[in-house]
Amino acid sequence: MSAQQPHVSDLLRIHGFTALEPGPRLIVLGGVHGDETCGTAGIERTLAELDGGALQLLRGQLTLVPVANPLARRLMRREGERNLNRLFKPTPAGEAPADYEARITNLLCPLLERHDVLLDLHSFQSAGEAFAMIGPRDNAGTLEPFARAFEEGQLALHMGTPRVVEGWLEIYAAGLAQRAGGRPADEAALAFGWGTNEYMRSRGGYGVTLECGQHEDPAAPEVAHRAIHAALRLLGMVAPDPHAKPPATPSLLRLVSVTDRDDEDDQFVREWATFDPVAKGEPIGVRADGSVLAADRDGFIVFPNAQALPGAEWFYFAVESDRDLRRPALP
Known part of the structure; x- marks a missing residue:
């Protein structure tokens, strides 16, 4: 073009x-x-x-x-x-x-x-x-x-x-x-x-x-x-x-990790929505080799993309933040 x-x-x-x-x-x-x-x-x-x-x-x-x-x-x-x-x-x-x-x-x-x-x-x-x-x-x-x-x-x-x-x-x-x-x-x-x-x-x-x-x-x-x-x-x-x-x-969340989709056969265990809560140990997806990808802590799914290409971002993971937007940060 x-x-x-x-x-x-x-x-x-x-x-x-x-x-x-x-x-x-x-x-x-x-x-x-x-x-x-x-x-x-x-x-x-x-x-x-x-x-x-x-x-x-x-x-x-x-x-x-x-x-x-x-x-x-x-x-x-x-x-x-x-x-x-x-x-x-x-x-x-x-x-x-x-x-x-x-x-x-x-x-x-x-x-x-x-x-x-x-x-x-x-x-x-x-x-x-x-x-x-x-x-x-x-x-x-x-x-x-x-x-x-x-x-x-x-x-x-x-x-x-x-x-x-x-x-x-x-x-x-x-x-x-x-x-x-x-x-x-x-x-x-x-x-x-x-x-x-x-x-x-x-x-x-x-x-x-x-x-x-x-x-x-x-x-x-x-x-x-x-x-x-x-x-x-x-x-x-x-x-x-x-x-x-x-x-x-509003509630404030902090992104803490991103997980890539490694293979086109990697699949989510269910249809996730952005900000769905996830408990520690809860399955999120299954890799092409059958291994289960589980949450390593309590948190939230962000930007799940079931159509992500291999090597691209599959989903982000967020946790609650301790930041207070209503107050200037202390020096």
Whole structure:
């Protein structure tokens, strides 16, 4: 596709709104994966409200990207030529973009850099409730140094989901090491784990990925739409809602492991949904050789994928976190 003339529907559509009063700069992405349409629906509805005057931007800048991966959307599949939410870094100077997604990334990266806050709207394949994903706690480490964890946690709290999940990049790195026989992943391999939020944090901003529900869930577009409004209110970019209630405290989970599907004959013992609880010792799946894969502790299944290809992530495992999003971390 990258060597052909672009189809008109493969062009990136970006909508920008700037208030007369200065304020935060928020960018909202939908359709990073082509078969995830709820974010697009939520953004299009918000666009109509802004254009029609039902919603007024009072301060700051708002950028809305209804379909961040137009090729994948036209094909109505997760990817165009590869996963846009991996290797989300600009192509090095002097090199040609390797594929369509690299060209899109080269457009989106400078756009994200001009903003303070990112809301990235997604959905998932298995059954399950909506949830928000956040990055690391404040740290000065080498994997993902960060200093805005409290602000990011506040944004996650206001998404209105019953759960928030932390720990993505750390577990991605652990998965790479696991596949390499315990050897730490090199920088190039880790870079493939970078998505939109990781890039946003690396540029001094912060971001939340909102998983609005299962792909076909009719409630998912409403989850996306509510989240956009909640983010705008939290940042003081639109008028407050006098009837809004304080957000309920969601449960917080921490990803602790990822398990790959080794063989196409590896099978789950039942149809799992994201956040299904699992007790220590409970069977989760059966390997092709007949060995039973059981939980090594109490926890929760996350992103089970019965159609995963051999060598790809089969499911993630999470446990309850001790993090408190309502309070800044102690120095």
